[in-house]
Amino acid sequence: xxxxxxCSKRSSAAKHLGNDELEKLGHSCVEVSFEKGDIxxxxxxxxxxxxxxxxxLVKIHMAGPEREQILKIAKGPSYLGIPTTIGDKVNNYxxxxxxxxxxxxxxxxxxxxxxxxxxxxxxxxxxxxxKNELGHFHRCVNQLQKQSSGRVxxxxxxxxxxxxxxxxxxxxxxxxxxGDLTGNSRENVSRILSDFNNEGLINISGKSIQILNKExxxxxxxxx
DNA sequence: GCATTAACCACAG
DNA sequence: CTGTGGTTAATGC
Numbered sequence: 001x002x003x004x005x006x007c008s009k010r011s012s013a014a015k016h017l018g019n020d021e022l023e024k025l026g027h028s029c030v031e032v033s034f035e036k037g038d039i040x041x042x043x044x045x046x047x048x049x050x051x052x053x054x055x056x057l058v059k060i061h062m063a064g065p066e067r068e069q070i071l072k073i074a075k076g077p078s079y080l081g082i083p084t085t086i087g088d089k090v091n092n093y094x095x096x097x098x099x100x101x102x103x104x105x106x107x108x109x110x111x112x113x114x115x116x117x118x119x120x121x122x123x124x125x126x127x128x129x130x131k132n133e134l135g136h137f138h139r140c141v142n143q144l145q146k147q148s149s150g151r152v153x154x155x156x157x158x159x160x161x162x163x164x165x166x167x168x169x170x171x172x173x174x175x176x177x178x179g180d181l182t183g184n185s186r187e188n189v190s191r192i193l194s195d196f197n198n199e200g201l202i203n204i205s206g207k208s209i210q211i212l213n214k215e216x217x218x219x220x221x222x223x224x
Numbered sequence: 225g226c227a228t229t230a231a232c233c234a235c236a237g
Numbered sequence: 238c239t240g241t242g243g244t245t246a247a248t249g250c
Contacts (some may be wrong), residue, residue, distance in 0.1 A: 184230085188231075
């Protein structure tokens, strides 16, 4: 198995692995492909793998006391489940594919082994976790302090700037999921979206979105 | 009080 | 699954 050695989607951490380490990784790594809607791992299930998303969009979500909450949208290449696999025995959240997704399951023991023997690998992982935590802090504050239209505007800009890198795209989420992501009811998401549409900020038909007035959308996102 | 915001319900495509 | 309208509760001016 030499899949990791020649993988073109290697993570910035894995770039610091030597040939023998990559070979070890290749032996313990399982490659799986998921279709849209497939569950990659499930909350409360036992977990002994770190997941590396080589390609695709994934939603990380958690069953809350009231309803489902989408914690983040992850785009490959990206690690998933480091916190929940190292910090606990069971998954504290679920991951579901939003598009066709290519995933590698990495055995936790190999992963820990690399961390304790390869400091550059470990450092990259820490950088990754830190950036993640900062992102969550921002999302947390925004979620709590912005009003609903601001949260929806922010999410639209997130998809345009971070995920698709274009102002015209197809939403990979239903209105319900968009509600779970922004902490809104699905009805409210519908209303806010059609308000944006009527005000000429976006052009929406079904799931296809075109952002027409980014500045104004940004103002709404920033000011609540 | 009155206006705004957002949740819940119901019903129609 | 979506979009809309009516209603209601909470909050701020």
